[in-house]
Amino acid sequence: MTEHASIFDLHTHSTASDGVLRPAALVERAAARGVRVLALTDHDTTAGIPEAREAAQCGDLHLVAGIELSVTWHGGLLHVLGLGIDPENAVLGAATARLAGLRETRAAAIAERLQRAGVTGALEGARRWAAQGQITRTHFARFLVEAGVVPSVNHAFKRYLGRGRSAHVTVEWASLEDALGWIRAAGGIAVLAHPLAYRLSGARMRRLLSAFAVMGGTGIEVVCGGYSADMQRTCAQWAIKHGLRGSVGSDFHTPETPWNELGRLAPLPPSLQPVWTQLGLSDPVS
Ligand code: AMP
Ligand code: MN
Numbered sequence: 001m002t003e004h005a006s007i008f009d010l011h012t013h014s015t016a017s018d019g020v021l022r023p024a025a026l027v028e029r030a031a032a033r034g035v036r037v038l039a040l041t042d043h044d045t046t047a048g049i050p051e052a053r054e055a056a057q058c059g060d061l062h063l064v065a066g067i068e069l070s071v072t073w074h075g076g077l078l079h080v081l082g083l084g085i086d087p088e089n090a091v092l093g094a095a096t097a098r099l100a101g102l103r104e105t106r107a108a109a110i111a112e113r114l115q116r117a118g119v120t121g122a123l124e125g126a127r128r129w130a131a132q133g134q135i136t137r138t139h140f141a142r143f144l145v146e147a148g149v150v151p152s153v154n155h156a157f158k159r160y161l162g163r164g165r166s167a168h169v170t171v172e173w174a175s176l177e178d179a180l181g182w183i184r185a186a187g188g189i190a191v192l193a194h195p196l197a198y199r200l201s202g203a204r205m206r207r208l209l210s211a212f213a214v215m216g217g218t219g220i221e222v223v224c225g226g227y228s229a230d231m232q233r234t235c236a237q238w239a240i241k242h243g244l245r246g247s248v249g250s251d252f253h254t255p256e257t258p259w260n261e262l263g264r265l266a267p268l269p270p271s272l273q274p275v276w277t278q279l280g281l282s283d284p285v286s
């Protein structure tokens with residue numbers, strides 16, 4: 001993969017969910033890497049937006065208020081980004097409060113399963129990693145690495161936390177319709193995150209993309225952190241076929257995974273309409 005620097009990065013995480021940088025530090029790192037339009041899209045929360053916004057005002061960076069919503073579609077997990085949302089919106093606020101409750105309940109259930117697998121103290125351990133943020137499987141993974149149970153975060157998912165593994169807990173997250181409704185209510189646009197992560201068959205993907213478009217979805221991520229040219233081409237073809245726009249986002253969580261580095265993104269294929277023209281940005285949109 002060639003090294004590219006993008007002025008747009010519309011998918012990132014902070015300590016409000018499973019990122020390791022505080023919102024202000026994320027904004028600073030993005031600006032230092034040449035990002036001019038940054039979306040903070042924490043899992044199921046907008047709690048990091050005020051700090052990120054304040055940091056962005058101090059620098060030469062436009063902050064797009066965002067969220068990454070957990071969605072259950074036909075029994076599987078999807079991630080839908082809301083971009084350009086009002087983080088104070090009451091409809092979205094009620095929804096994220098409910099999702100936070102699901103996360104808490106699931107965390108206790110994950111810890112119970114880990115206990116049965118012989119790992120003690122996981123709830124406290126994961127909570128320590130989550131600090132004030134939403135508790136996620138990433139925090140359990142970091143705890144498992146810290147406790148010496150697995151050699152890496154990736155191993156933690158492969159052995160315990162991934163779908164079908166011993167500590168996996170299925171959750172009925174938001175419906176696709178609800179998620180798109182909340183994003184719309186909060187004045188934002190909906191973008192399907194990392195479309196290749198779901199491992200859907202061709203027919204399933206077509207069904208998802210038509211449903212997403214019919215329900216008012218605006219675009220799909222085409223240039224994601226770590227996506228090869230082939231993967232980008234696949235996503236670009238899907239976008240064009242379904243009349244959806246294209247987005248670019250690193251899915252940055254930590255400086256330790258260089259393939260998700262802030263702004264390290266290829267340009268959006270010119271055949272696609274970008275999502276950012278829908279975000280009401282004045283400067284510095286090309
Ligand atoms: P959750 O929303 O709590 O279910 O956690 C999902 C998060 O776990 C994703 O957003 C990723 O950051 C992380 N994740 C999922 N699968 C893996 C994996 N195989 N390796 C590393 N991180 C993963
Ligand atoms: Mn994550």
Ligand code: MN
Pocket residue numbers: 068079193194
């Ligand atoms: Mn995601």
Ligand code: MN
Pocket residue numbers: 011012013068251
């Ligand atoms: Mn993400």
